[in-house]
Amino acid sequence: MHIELTEMLRCPETHEEAFLVMSTGEMVGRMVRSGILGCPVCRREYPIVKGVVDFSGGGRREAGVSSKASPPVSRLPSPVDAPTLQALLDLSGPGGYVVLVGSAARHAIGLAALMGGIHFVGIDAPSEVEELPVLSLLACETMIPLRRAMARAVVVGPERASPPWLGEALRVLLRGRRLVIEDEGARPPAGVKQLAVGQGLWVGERG
Numbered sequence: 001m002h003i004e005l006t007e008m009l010r011c012p013e014t015h016e017e018a019f020l021v022m023s024t025g026e027m028v029g030r031m032v033r034s035g036i037l038g039c040p041v042c043r044r045e046y047p048i049v050k051g052v053v054d055f056s057g058g059g060r061r062e063a064g065v066s067s068k069a070s071p072p073v074s075r076l077p078s079p080v081d082a083p084t085l086q087a088l089l090d091l092s093g094p095g096g097y098v099v100l101v102g103s104a105a106r107h108a109i110g111l112a113a114l115m116g117g118i119h120f121v122g123i124d125a126p127s128e129v130e131e132l133p134v135l136s137l138l139a140c141e142t143m144i145p146l147r148r149a150m151a152r153a154v155v156v157g158p159e160r161a162s163p164p165w166l167g168e169a170l171r172v173l174l175r176g177r178r179l180v181i182e183d184e185g186a187r188p189p190a191g192v193k194q195l196a197v198g199q200g201l202w203v204g205e206r207g
């Protein structure tokens, strides 16, 4: 995980947002390979193992979003190519964060090649997706463990196109920014304006 992402994280428990406290172990450049994130509110601790922050162990809650009912992630490559996705995300200029939920994390390499200076955050990425200097990986079964309104764009993989995860996607998205769902039959939450549907994609903008 990129060390600067620390200030964008939140504890997955239901209490108010609060900055997590980082104790770094091994660092490689600006990436934290091992360490512990502590929550000052509920005192839970979340380990960083091989660069991946694991929010799943201590952060379970009954009312949370379950991914257990999700179908297995397809091994087939996504039909969406990076230039198409970049155009739909409507990103201009470097800086900030783009959040990729579930199998959408596979787009990080292609998008990073087209868009310099943006950091990508993968949530519950498939196991073959590896951390990169431009990609931080977070594991959490219950929510997107990021603060509200921090993302310049969010892409949701087809296996996460359910109302609870789409609600989470909208929570972390900045106003006026794009949400892309890799499921054209998705029913997005209130508060997002539909812009386009087709070719397996649903595209909207946060109002």
Ligand SMILES: [Zn+2]
Binding pocket: 011, 012, 013, 015, 039, 040, 041, 042, 043, 044
């Ligand atoms: Zn907490």
